[in-house]
Amino acid sequence: MATLPMIPELLRQLFRTPATNAFPAKYLPSSVTEFLAKVGRGEAAIHPPVPVPKDFRGKITYDPTGCTGCSLCAKVCPAHAIEVLKDEKRIRIYVSQCIFCSQCTDICPKGSLAMSDAFLLADENRYADHLIVE
Amino acid sequence: MSDDPQKKMTPYTVPIGPTHPALKEPVMFTFQMNGEQILKADFAPGQTHRGIEWMGMRRNPVQIVHLTDRICGICGVSHSLAFARAMEQIMEIEVPERADYVRTIIAEFERIQSHLLWAGVAAHELGFDTLLHLTWRVREQAMDTIELLTGNRVNYGIIQVGGVRRDFTPDQFPAIEETLQYYSDLKSKLLKIFLEDKTIQMRCRDCGVLSYDDALKLCTVGPTARASGLNMDVRVDYPFAAYGDLAIEPILPDAYMGETRGDVFDRIVVRLLEVDQSVDIIRQCLDRMPAGEVIAEPKLAKLLNQFKKAHGEALGRHEAPRGEVLHYVRMDGKEHPTSWKVKASSYSNLMSWIPMLEGEQIADIPIIVASIDPCLSCTDRVAVVRSGERGIMTKEELHRLSVEKTRRLSA
Ligand code: SF4
Ligand code: SF4
Numbered sequence: 051m052a053t054l055p056m057i058p059e060l061l062r063q064l065f066r067t068p069a070t071n072a073f074p075a076k077y078l079p080s081s082v083t084e085f086l087a088k089v090g091r092g093e094a095a096i097h098p099p100v101p102v103p104k105d106f107r108g109k110i111t112y113d114p115t116g117c118t119g120c121s122l123c124a125k126v127c128p129a130h131a132i133e134v135l136k137d138e139k140r141i142r143i144y145v146s147q148c149i150f151c152s153q154c155t156d157i158c159p160k161g162s163l164a165m166s167d168a169f170l171l172a173d174e175n176r177y178a179d180h181l182i183v184e
Numbered sequence: 185m186s187d188d189p190q191k192k193m194t195p196y197t198v199p200i201g202p203t204h205p206a207l208k209e210p211v212m213f214t215f216q217m218n219g220e221q222i223l224k225a226d227f228a229p230g231q232t233h234r235g236i237e238w239m240g241m242r243r244n245p246v247q248i249v250h251l252t253d254r255i256c257g258i259c260g261v262s263h264s265l266a267f268a269r270a271m272e273q274i275m276e277i278e279v280p281e282r283a284d285y286v287r288t289i290i291a292e293f294e295r296i297q298s299h300l301l302w303a304g305v306a307a308h309e310l311g312f313d314t315l316l317h318l319t320w321r322v323r324e325q326a327m328d329t330i331e332l333l334t335g336n337r338v339n340y341g342i343i344q345v346g347g348v349r350r351d352f353t354p355d356q357f358p359a360i361e362e363t364l365q366y367y368s369d370l371k372s373k374l375l376k377i378f379l380e381d382k383t384i385q386m387r388c389r390d391c392g393v394l395s396y397d398d399a400l401k402l403c404t405v406g407p408t409a410r411a412s413g414l415n416m417d418v419r420v421d422y423p424f425a426a427y428g429d430l431a432i433e434p435i436l437p438d439a440y441m442g443e444t445r446g447d448v449f450d451r452i453v454v455r456l457l458e459v460d461q462s463v464d465i466i467r468q469c470l471d472r473m474p475a476g477e478v479i480a481e482p483k484l485a486k487l488l489n490q491f492k493k494a495h496g497e498a499l500g501r502h503e504a505p506r507g508e509v510l511h512y513v514r515m516d517g518k519e520h521p522t523s524w525k526v527k528a529s530s531y532s533n534l535m536s537w538i539p540m541l542e543g544e545q546i547a548d549i550p551i552i553v554a555s556i557d558p559c560l561s562c563t564d565r566v567a568v569v570r571s572g573e574r575g576i577m578t579k580e581e582l583h584r585l586s587v588e589k590t591r592r593l594s595a
Contacts (some may be wrong), residue, residue, distance in 0.1 A: 055377045060314055069321045103332045105350070107341070126484060128247035151250040151341045156349070157484040 072097040109168040116160035123154035143183040146176035202231040206550040209560040225541040232561040256562040262504035264343035270500030270513040283347035283478040288426040292462040297326040298505035299455040309550040347479030388449035392540040392552035406507020412446035418503035448555040528562030
């Protein structure tokens with residue numbers, strides 16, 4: 051009964067399209083910056099990022115206009131990612147600390163917070179401008 | 185090792201770990217070897233203690249629920265569910281029935297992806313990387329469904345004290361059905377590829393045997409216990425969530441193989457069959473799922489206030505993919521728990537390594553260690569500190585030593 055049942059499966063796989071997502075460029079360009087510049091000029095095409103599902107929890111967005119500084123959001127934030135600026139009645143969110151639980155958006159009485167579908171957030175500096183939302 | 189140079193050097197000691205390419209999890213093994221054969225095995229966990237319970241005792245339960253998602257990288261719902269059930273018992277919250285079904289369905293999808301992940305790792309440990317890629321490819325279907333249902337692939341964030349945070353929408357059901365069909369169709373293929381393969385039989389049959397008695401005495405749980413013939417499953421023995429309404433039988437290897445040997449092979453059999461069992465459970469849930477609310481208290485601010493009135497202690501249990509997980513919580517009328525203790529499933533299973541490993545060969549270590557599907561970052565709850573010494577060198581201490589040596593040499 052001992053056989054090699056994986057062999058037919060492997061042969062079949064030869065004729066299938068790969069299951070993995072495509073990299074932005076098909077082959078690693080000799081210079082990434084040059085390639086991106088080319089993409090900018092419309093001379094080269096890039097594989098678009100994989101679409102995210104509906105109601106995906108990505109980078110947080112904050113609309114300060116309605117915010118009353120009630121600090122409820124900071125109270126339920128598991129990661130202590132929200133700083134309440136008491137005097138200005140505003141908050142500041144450190145995205146590098148956020149764990150994308152979306153709990154603050156649930157509790158906010160003014161609907162000032164929401165989750166976007168941005169997920170390409172890697173940066174060497176955890177306090178980079180795009181990682182601090184205020 | 186003996187200090188006497190006259191003495192023969194056997195048994196000699198082979199340390200493996202704390203981090204080692206052959207182990208997917210950080211744990212320190214010390215083997216007494218005679219040639220290729222393991223005479224004695226010992227291990228020391230505690231390398232990945234992160235202080236999550238300490239963090240939890242300074243946070244309110246609504247915050248902790250999302251910390252529990254992160255105790256384990258695979259079980260995104262098991263810990264949350266066990267913790268939420270402990271809180272619900274303390275606060276006497278009645279979870280809406282539909283929420284119980286949503287919880288059950290997500291928990292079973294989690295079991296599917298976890299067991300497939302494990303099967304891939306096991307294949308990889310045997311050097312069968314094509315099979316690793318195949319299982320991880322088919323695992324993606326479950327991951328995608330979880331992402332669709334909860335919003336994220338790994339840290340689902342779906343559990344809340346008193347229910348779940350998201351209900352299924354009608355447009356999601358076709359996708360669920362598609363996934364279930366996908367795994368039903370796959371069942372015979374996976375069983376064939378894993379169980380009829382020559383390599384897997386050679387390496388896993390009668391390797392890493394855990395006898396029924398040892399499994400019982402060492403209090404093993406989950407698939408590790410069932411593969412040794414122990415008929416136990418929290419879902420059946422102490423039904424919770426929707427499991428009480430469903431027809432479930434613990435999966436034992438003799439039902440499929442005709443006998444129980446308690447070896448690595450039997451652990452593969454149990455886990456593969458449980459993938460199919462999970463598909464069946466989800467089907468049953470979809471058939472019976474009642475309509476209605478999915479959370480007892482939708483207003484988070486009100487829930488926060490109720491925590492301040494909560495007094496008492498409770499245990500929350502759940503049959504995670506690796507076995508029973510248990511959360512103990514004590515609330516004393518403050519917003520944060522006075523005590524919170526997590527017992528991950530691997531905690532109960534680690535001791536079974538010793539009888540499994542002794543007598544086997546050094547090359548069998550990776551597959552035997554992997555065969556209980558250990559999850560050490562879940563398990564490590566303490567770091568031993570003796571009179572201020574942890575026995576671990578930090579980067580700073582190493583640096584200091586290095587500077588001292590330079591000074592010594594140049595003096
Ligand atoms: S909960 Fe909403 S209104 Fe209150 S501080 Fe946070 S963002 Fe502002
Ligand atoms: S999404 Fe969660 S972790 Fe992030 S800021 Fe909101 S509450 Fe904090």
